[in-house]
Amino acid sequence: MSVVTVQLGQCGNQVGQELFDVLCSDEGHRTTYRAASCERFFHQNTHGDLRARAVLIDMEPKVINQSMTKAAKSGRWRYGDTSYFSQKQGSGNNWANGYCVHGPRHREVVEELVRREVECCDRLAGLMAMMSVAGGTGSGVGTYVTQCLRDIYPKAFILNHLTWPYGTGEVIVQNYNSVLTLAHLYQLSDAILVHENDTVHRICSQLLNIKHISFSDVNRVIAHQLGSVLQPALTADSYGVYSRNPLGEMVSALACHPEYKLLSVFTIPQMPSSSIAYSTFSWPGLLKHLRQMLISNSKMEEGIDWQVHPPTSSEKTRSLTGANFNTSVANLLILRGKDVYSAETGGFEDPALYTSWLSSAEAFNLWKSPVLFNKYEKSATLVSNSQALLRPLDNMVGKAWNMFASRAYIHQYIKFGISEEDFLDSFTSLEQVISSYSQM
Amino acid sequence: MTQSVVVQVGQCGNQVGCRFWDLALREHAHVNKKGLYDEALSSFFRNVDSRKSDGRACGIGGRIQHLKARAVLVDMEEGVVKEILQGPLREVFDSTQLLTDVSGSGNNWAVGYVTYGSAYREQIVDKLRKAAEHCDCLQCFFLIHSMGGGTGSGLGTRVLNLLEEEFPEVCRIVTSIYPSAEDDVITSPYNSVLAMKELTEHADCVLPVENQSLVDIVNKIKHMSHGGKPGSTIKTNCTVISGQGGLTGAEKPFDAMNNIVANLLLNMTSSARFDGSLNMDLNEIAMNLVPFPRLHYLVPSLTPLYTLADVSVPTRRLDQMFSDAFSKDHQLIRADPKHSLYLACALMVRGQVQVSDLRRNIERLKPSLPFVSWNQEGWKTGLCSVPPVGHSHSLLALANNTCVKPTFMELRERFTKLYKKKAHLHHYLHVEGMEQSCFSEAISSLSSLIEEYHSLDATKGKLMPDAPRLSIAR
Ligand SMILES: Nc1nc2c(ncn2[C@@H]2O[C@H](COP(=O)(O)OP(=O)(O)O)[C@@H](O)[C@H]2O)c(=O)[nH]1
């Protein structure tokens, strides 16, 4: 089964390009793994050339040109020559401009591009839309396009991969754009997988020791984490055959309740590529760290708070649990590399990690693959539906709400057809999400 | 890529405009080594093959034939435009882009706005449409004018109205030269206040520039380049007042001052003309910097003003550049942003500067800069990889800051002084179609603008509680 990716806006098109690069260069020696990965993400022509199953969309031409050129230069894969749509003038950091103007104006072209890509798949596993939430095109057009896809493919799994903005410095109205995007996507998407730029930036500087960090450094980290989720793996009941539908199985493992759709990723190890060859890891060590990363909500194995522990059964009555304990709705653990079958994952099955309304057997899922991923001898990734994004979401909504209280910048949105009422609806639905996650 | 059209009106508008075109050509010549007409050039220039009788433009990627400025020049006297047509920039303009009259506006806003505005309306719209038709995707109009005279002030703001009527979707960024207190135009307070009402109502962004600030900066640079401290010699061709390397030879009065304004425009448009790792589109300026429609006055500051001959301690100098952008003597109006309130701030950087340099400096400066409570993180940044000619890097800060208020209050005072005595009023009321109510409406528009800044100012330093969040019924 195959996944069709839709890359939107500057961020979506830059992150997407890095993702396909990782997926393609992650050779794996086993031909079944390779074949499964290829079928998922690439279309292979009779000469064996790989073309990404992707559609590129932006309202300005520069980024798409760059991404297509980079892909072609890799010599290993490329984008389809006609799988893109660009315009001349961006959305000016305005969600309303993307959602109300550009989206509807180009609806047919975009739908046609996606339809063509879907028709190239023997069977469609689902759609993945990639974008940032802070700008105008990815956020606004991305939301609109997701809505169209939901209409056309009501049964398909739709995953949104979102990049959340740095706290400061790039787009002043980023919290408005983020709120509008998230509130709308929450109604449309099956699951929302989030990377926060600040967090990934810290990984680049502290774990990878990069001095002058560029977007492509950040994107490589995102691509590595995403790749480790999306590449073929064996699920508990797949009997030695690679699972067929990564999106569908991920959604059913993690997003079992419409109130809880926010997923974040924890990966270990992450290190400069020059050090990989000289490092060895043991599964117990990796998993012990990863578990602590999860419960203390730390995206890095450095500087973990080892004091955080799951509440004992007497503390389970909420308020007593340490404020820093990160409660999960559901977790999906993906192990790749050497000796995966011997890895002991019991620590993640502890009921104390989860809400009371799901048994840990339902809340925890495990995928494995013996194939080394992206040069790491062993690699563990946890996709978590937990309170991990609660604080950044609450911050985002709080700042946007403060701004909204003085009605600052609202006229810029009204100009394109968004009303104060629409803002209020979005705030209301995100407050609902915040409340759900905080009352777990 | 998108294109922009410059509309320069009146003596000042045309003189500043010409400095812009001269320095823009110098900058592109510096960067464009192959002589090919590229996207960067296309944003402000057409490439016209003069052998073809219809003067049709040639496409991107071909050789540069004849560059024509995407501009419309309007003046109601002939002098300035005539001089341009005899000077080295004559090649850049077509007679079809020009509109002149012979008798001038007599430093009277009403003559410009009402009389000429009505007489030339069709012709102006026609020329604007032509300029727009030459664009493949028109993003922005840049209007350049002075506030104190008659043509730029009156007809200029009338043109602004026409732009809004004809091209409602195209962004309007206005560069307005404000008169100094000792301006030789006696009626300049009237003209400025009448023009202000139009700017407040019809522009997307206004970049106010005060002649007094330009004079101060010019004097400072000249002083430095004559007896500065030893070791701090200024490279004379590396200052924001220098036009060296441009087409125009001998300097005229105002040239040094106008070069500063030209540099402001070059830096603001650099991200739209050249590549960079963090592009800032022109339509992102208003979106990020204008929280309320009327409060769209963005105080510009330029750094560095000059490059020292000795090259040392680059990082410190880079950080100095960021500090200077917030100091009083780098602002293009007489104002002190640090001691007023920021609503939002953009940093548009050019040259070899990294995102990490930006982040470091914002973190460093933030604590000393008061921001309005609901926009504590009101920073917008752009990085353009191509530095200005003669510099390794540069910074243009655009501050939406309540520090514009004193300038506006001073203007109101000067207006009131004249208006109380009804001085020169009859010159205006003689103009057919001009009513005395225009004066009272203009002054009350200005007063309410001042009041709006004032009430924001009043929140400064007060700890504003977060707005109570929506509560959700469960
Ligand atoms: N991680 C990452 N973030 C990006 C990238 N490009 C832009 N962003 C982020 O995206 C936001 C701006 O949105 P952008 O995608 O440029 O706007 P759009 O083109 O209108 O969709 C900011 O929060 C940036 O930090 C990228 O390549 N990688």
Ligand SMILES: Nc1nc2c(ncn2[C@@H]2O[C@H](COP(=O)(O)OP(=O)(O)O)[C@@H](O)[C@H]2O)c(=O)[nH]1
């Ligand atoms: N900075 C600058 N100011 C000018 C220039 N020419 C005139 N001014 C100022 O503009 C005001 C007079 O307006 P002017 O442009 O001459 O009138 P107009 O031709 O009727 O628009 C006065 O405040 C002058 O000091 C110039 O080239 N540069």
Ligand SMILES: [Mg+2]
């Ligand atoms: Mg962008």
Ligand SMILES: [Mg+2]
């Ligand atoms: Mg004059």
